[in-house]
Every structure is written in C-alpha cells, then in structure tokens.
Amino acid sequence: MTAKKRARLRIGSDVATGWARNLELGNPYAKSVLRALGEYVDGEGMCWVGIPQLAMDCDLSQDTVRRRLAWLEDIGAIGRTGQWVDENGRRNGEGRGKRTTDLVRLLVDADTDAIEARAAGRAVDETPVNSKVISPSWQQGLNSDVDDASPRPALGQPSQLCDQLISEPEPEDSPKAPLGGASAPAQGEEEGEPEHFGEAWEAWPGHQAMRRDLALAEFGKLSAEERRLCRAAIPHFLKMLRHLKRDHVPNFHIWVRNRGFREFPTAVLEESSQASQSRSGYISDSVEGRAIKALYRFARMSPFEHRGLVNYSLPVTARMLAFAELPSEREWHWIDAPAQLAAWSKFLSEHIHQRRPDLTTTRGTGAEARRGFMAPWPWPPRKDGTIASQSSDEAGESE
DSSP states (O other), X not given: OOOOOOOOOOOOHHXXXXXXXXXXXXXXXXXXXXXXXXXXXXXTXXXXXXXXXXXXXXXXXXHHHHHHHHHHHHTXXXXXXXXXXXXXXXXXXXXXXXXXXXXXXXXXXXXXXXXXXHHTTOOOOOOXXXXXXXXXXXXXXXXXXXXXXXXXXXXXXXXXXXXXXXXXXXXXXXXXXXXXXXXXXXXXXXXXXXXXXXXXXXHSTXXXXXXXXXXXXXXXTSOHHHHHHHHHHHXXXXXXXXXXXXXXXXXXXXXXXXXXGGGOTTOOOOTTOOGGGOOOEEETTSHHHHHHXXXXXXXXXXXXXXXXXXXXXXXXXXXXXXXXXXXXXXXXXXXXXXXXXXXXXXXXXXXXXXXOOOOOEEESSGGGOEEEEEESSSSOOOTTSOOOOSOGGGGGGGO
C-alpha cells in the first residue's frame, strides 16, 4: 500500500498577515508593507499587487515602498521574481514582452529566527540544505521545489519607476546588514577588495551617507568585465540624471544589484585616470566645491549637487580653482575680441564636457553691433591658476 501524498498547505490572508504581524523586524515601514502584502496572497503564498496599491494601503510613498521591499528581500522575508507580459497578453518570467509587476512570495515557511536576526544586523549561519545554500534574498518559497531565478529589472524598466530613488526622508534608521556594516576607509582599494571598487565608490555622489558594506557585497558578485564597465558607466549615468533633471541618486548597491551600468555598454574606462582624479564628490563649501559652482554659474549652468556634495568627474585643475574667488560682477569685463572669445570657449570646453548654452549677446546696433559676453577676467586663468591682464602679450600664457 503506497503512502498517501501529503496535501499542499494553503495559506490565506489571515495566516499571512498573522505571520507578518508576529515578526520582530525593528522597521515599522517594512512591517507595514509586509502586512499589506499578506492581504493579497493566494493559496500558495504568492502576491500579485503593484507598488502604487501598496503605497496607498500603507500611506507611504512609492519610493519608500520600493526600498522596504528590497530590504524585506535582503533579510529573507520575501522573494521577488520578475514578470513580463508578451504580445498575447500572457504573463511570463522569461523576459518576453513588456515588464510588469513582480511576483512576490511571502516566505512564511522560512526560519523566523533567521529573518529576525538579519533584520537586527546579526550574522546568520547559512547552512546548505539539500546541497543548496539558502541565501537571505532568495530562499525557497512555500512548498516550492524549484529555485527562483529572478532577473533584476534594469534601469528604467516599468516595474522600477524612478529607479528606486528616495523621494522623502525616512524617520526610522535602516537596520544594519548581517555583517554589521563595519566602516572602511573612504578612498583607495583595501586588501581583498575587487578591482575598481574603490574608484567606483568614490565616484558615486553621496556615498558617505550610504552603506559601503552592502555596496562591496554587490560589487563582489560582478565579473571582472562587469566591474570595469560599472566603474566606466558611472559618469554617463550621472550625466543622464542631470539631463533628466533628477535630484536624487539611488543607493550604489541597489544600482549595482540592478545592473544599471548595462544601460551604457559602450562606456570605456580611461586607463590614465588616477584614483585621486576619479573622485566626483566635493564638499560644497570647499575650495573645489566653490570653484566648480562658480564655473558652472559663469557658463549659465548648474552642477549636480546631492547631500552637500558637488559632483564633478573631471580633474580639478589650478585653472579651475581660480574660480573659487571671483571678482564682483561689477568688475567683470566685456569680451568681444575673437582671440579672447576663442580662448574662453576652449577653456570651457576643457572643463565642462556637456552641452552649454550660448553665452554671447549683442551690444550696439547696425555697424556698431558686437557679439560677446561678460567674463570675470579678460582671459581665462593660466595653467598655474594666475590671471592674465588685458595685454595681448599675456594671452598666450593662459592657453
């Protein structure tokens, strides 16, 4: 007589919400999102609900819901699988068609103690189960005998609108990662760090307020070629944000995890760039920060600023630092001589690699009309940062 097959356990919303309610996460927003997910489970513990609906249910912003979903996934409370809708309107997980709402699974059969330990930042011993290692992000789901293979949505796909940017300050502290989040030096490569991580970390605006350990963990999962592309793509990504007039930058580890750098497959890493020149974030009130902002004001542009830092990916030269101390605009000079206009145009092209507005205006009428613009000095600063006078004899020294 053969043994009767065990019936599959059915999970209702009352069981799911009760499980979520009893978890001690130390993160009110995340718990609110998890309990809201429990209202949408089917009998298999799966949820088909979009971020806008969750945001409405929890009275939170959509960006906050995205962050909390990512955190719940990291601690092993949920699993997410990317979903698409093909041309026939059929949902699939193979990447065919248009990106749509993720499939979310509540991992109610996971180890509750392990989830709570990760939420509190304590290390968890992940032991192999049936020759498979259970990871914090992608544990086996309810009654599942198939691993989830979740393709992360890339930058700009429909289910990740705003690219997980933070649109509001969040009052509670984000829990620490399982490894405890030990701090590390801000610059340079530490022993054992992947190649290009130090430079990429320093080039990311606002990294001082982000979790370096999470970024290092995600960066370490990349191949050598992906690490190189990631480092090379950062200036292009920041330029895109400026073009889109976005004021917020996603956390570096989330951008790496979502493989946002793949949006810039042709990005090339300059071999000659040094770590000291790869830094893109300068304190706004520093000499470098003041010089960058003044240069951009002169060019009728605005630099990208975030969390008290001014982003600038090019080397800050002595010629640029002269802009930290500008004369009063009443003392500026009208520039209309062809040689002076050409010198200033060359200077701006070398220090601002973006499309710039036309600075020139017309003075006078008829035969007396002259095209030019106001500049702080007759000529751009010399290479050593000193200022040339009106004399044409000194113009060549500023080149």
